Amino acid sequence: MTSILIVDDEEMICTYLEMHFRNEGYTTFSAQNGLEGIKICQEHFPNIIISDIKMPKCDGVQFIQLIKENKDYNPVIFYMTAYSDVTIGTAYDLGVDALFKKPFQMKDILGGIKKFSKIKEEHGQIEEQKKINDIKTSENAQLTLLAELSTGISHNINNHISYITTSSYVLKKYLEKENDENDKYSKMIQISEKIHAHALMTYRIVKSMKMLARKNHSEDEKENVCLLSIIQSSIDLLEENLKLGMIKYIINCHNDIYIKCFPEQIMQVFLNLLQNSCDALSSIESGDKWINIDVCRIDNNIEIAFTDSGFGIPENVRNRIMDPFFTTKDRGKGTGVGLSLSKKILEAHDGTLSLDESSKNTRFVASFKST
Template sequence: MDNPNKPILLIVDDNPTNIKVLFNFLKESGFKVLVAKDGESALSKLQEISPDLVLLDVMMPGIDGFETCRRMKEDPKLKEIPVIFMTALSDTVDKVKGLSLGAVDYITKPFQQEEVLARINLHLKLRSLTLDLAQKNEKLENFNHELERQVEERTAELKRTQSQLVLGEKMSALGQLVAGVAHEINNPVNFIYGNLRYASEYTHGLLELVQKYQEKDPDPGEEIEELIEEIDLEFVNEDLPRLLNSMQIGAERIREIVLSLRNFSRVDEAEFKEADLHAGIDSTLMILHSKTKAKGDDPGIEIIRDYGKLPLVKCYPGQLNQVFMNLLVNAIDALEENRKSERKIEIITQKREKDIEIRITDNAGGIPPEVQDKLFNPFFTTKPVGKGTGLGLAIVHSIIVEKHGGTIECQSQVNDGTAFILRLPVDN
């Protein structure tokens, strides 16, 4: 039974005697031998089979051995097959010509069997080593490509993780700072707020007492009359209650701001717990009030709240506040760049069958479709260098999808606006 792994040799020669001698000798030496009687038939046969080595006669009818070799080396499928020329010529010029065409060796007629066998085995061994080296190089190249790909992935993951940690630390530091400021403001504000009621009562009593004195003694004397005129007692009677009322309203506003700051910081709410999402949105809007309010000729950005009736939601409240902050800041930035005459952000919430939906919509210029597919990719940003890290929406996606098991979707129409739809699971 023939060994299927026998090396295959192709003899190309027009001399029947040479073919017979080589065929029998090489077959007995353990090779599988094929024969072609001219260059054209050899090239045709080479399209069907791929021998391990070609023994090629130089002088043949039709195209000679040199032309046959040249065509082989021009064919990508054949160029790596080693060619040994067979010739009776001893001219060095012919040998140089053959080698320059890509042949690997020469054997001279009449054949010396031991020499022929030694040269064939040498070049088959070299071909085997070359193929083996090529395979190893290919594997090494593939390994390097895979290694480079893994390094790029790990580097991107590391950068993303580092950036998330840095941003998380910044948000934590901001939360600590906001909480500290809120705490420091809270005590004196409560003191002022609590005492304003008494101040208002005392003032009312004193003004009433002055009025009674005026009724009892309409002519208090020149000195008191001058003092009444100097302090404009009539105006004080009218304005002081309004002044105290304004102070009361201002103190209440400061208390609301402090409460919003404390709600936004959520320093004591790192665990998974029930929270009022509307309170988180409102506290975030309060933090951003200076960016949305009217200033001079700038009419500001209209904030439309269309809140549905929501249950308390189990979540990480501080992280969701970070989501609201990132989405609202992006909407505000887009509106500031767009500079429409009427700019607005609409926030709609609703309880659905199995989740809570929060929709934040702006009427800026919209986002092109080719950009929408990349919005949640880490480090992708359309903002100028130095204005955006490309991490805001990636972190929003991570918090909503990975931390809360929800979904986030972007719907945008160019020249119209953009909506980000958040959906958070909720127990019915």
């Protein structure tokens, strides 16, 4: 819902405007000077600001200058003034969208709100799409480079892994034979088993990186892929994060469930959901920390639910959580595009991504049509 802030030291004007705006369905705030207005902007980020110019403590010019310091906040701004010394040029130099002389006509202000809100919205959508495209271009460039490097690197790594797995297996068999006669080799057997297990894990990580780096270009190139393999590959890449965060995970998925998809794109979605859970759980200092991945068939759909032991998404941000560039993470820790891009990826696969608001924990559900 569009919100409007009225900043004027005349209480009657604030009351009059608020009454009309509320009748039109707008949410309203009011302030008696620029300092009060700044506090409201910092807390509520109103879409539209209507400000007087001559005010005590902090006048309209100072108020707008302070607003403009926040480059991420770009409301529609109107000036109201009864003084002839404030010209349209002066107002526009400050970044004001329109100037209304007192006494004003209510229909003029309402018309201005509708006109400039539409312009700002269209401009915002263009800028938003440009940012998304820039991020996609950057990600595609990184994935292209990764794809070019991964083929040669994975070949070399796999050669070494093959030697390690084979040698550790032969060593284990030899030690088991010797251990029948002498129990002193039992510890060495355990070590050889760990070497073998870690070598296999390295192989799976390399395989997962190759999957992530692949690029498909046409609908015909979609593959019928085992869902469990995509989930496991995503977990493999985040294994270290899970260990460092002391986060347990459980995967409930049969190995006979397949989806037709671009696997590297679906893996990106799963990685994002899992990383979000890791980030949220990292702030929890005590108690069990876990992530459950539950897969089930419902009618003609396959649903994958990612649930973590976090406290859930605050109610006041649930409607915005998948908006582009919206993030609840600290500055520098999140771009705010992960969930919105994940949603777009799933929609391109005729699927959906939704937040389960009925869950007391954080629970996202990805849904696909079954093949």
